[in-house]
Amino acid sequence: MNDTIRALGLPDPDAVFPNEYGTSCYIKNVVKAPNIQIGDYTYYDDPADPAGFEQNNVLFNYPEFGDRLIIGKFCSIAAGTRFIMGPANHRISSVSTYPFQVFGGAWAALAPPHLDQLPRKGDIVVGSDVWIGRESVILPGVHxxxxxxxAARSVVAKDVPPYTVAGGNPVRVLKQRFPEDLVRLLLAWRWWDLPPEELAEAVPLLCDPDLDAVRSAIRQRLEK
Incomplete structure (x- = not known):
């Protein structure tokens, strides 16, 4: 695969800093936590510390809790975006939300284990070709x-459908990006999974604002 990529002159998905600007980082190549999965070509852009994504932008991540952060391919994540993992939550099923157990002493002996009492929202799952605006916050369990x-500075507290524009606090769908038939074609095509040579050939189509031409071309590809 890498030989094909080099032969075609394509960006190297295994690079940490893929261009000369030094602000964009292919984050799959720097993240180490076993419960974080990130696809090829997904980048985090930050003038301060783009390679520090795991430490600075994935908060309250304790893999033993059991939730995961899954991000697809070709995503664009702007500076200041934060992913809040499940252990950030507090117990809400009892009279007090205070985490007595984590402060030790007699409290630790008397209180139930902290992680066992936290609400479990599930994995954060981000699809492919998603653009997340600056300083957005993605909460536990969101897809x-x-x-x-x-949109920038959104608080994503609920699921966001494919090919929509969403924003606000809490986030709400503002509009659908494309007609429903084109959305169905895009989801069936899954261009981000194409082999390198086919993806390179498809780049002009992916950048074409003539949606009728795009629709026709995708149909032809799916019928082959």
Whole structure:
């Protein structure tokens, strides 16, 4: 695969800093936590410390809790975006939300284990070709569909459908990006999974604002 990529002159998905600007980082190549999964070509852009994504932007991540952060391919994540993992939550089923157990002493002996009492929202799942705007916050258990756009400084507290634009606090869908038939074609095509040579050939189509031509071309590809 890497030989094909080099032969075609394509960006190297295993690079940490893929261009000369030094602000964009292919984060799958720097993240180490076993419960974080990130696809090829997904980048985090930050002038301060883009390679520090795991430490600075994935908060309250304790893999032993059991939740995961899954981000697809070709996502664009702007500076200051934060993913809040499940252990950030507090117990809400009892009279007090205070985490007595974590402060030790007699409290630790008397209180139930902290992680066992936290509400479990599930994995954060971000599809492919998602653009997340600057300083957005993604909360535990949220799913963001393929091709979605999240406006800057949004708080994503609920699922966002594929190929929609969503924003606000809490987030709400503002509009659908494309007609429903084109969305169905895009989800069936899954261009982000194409082999390198086919993807390179498809780049002009992916950048074409003539949606009728795009629709026709995708249909032809799916019929082959």
């Amino acid at each position: 963001i569909g393929d091709g979605a756009i999240i």
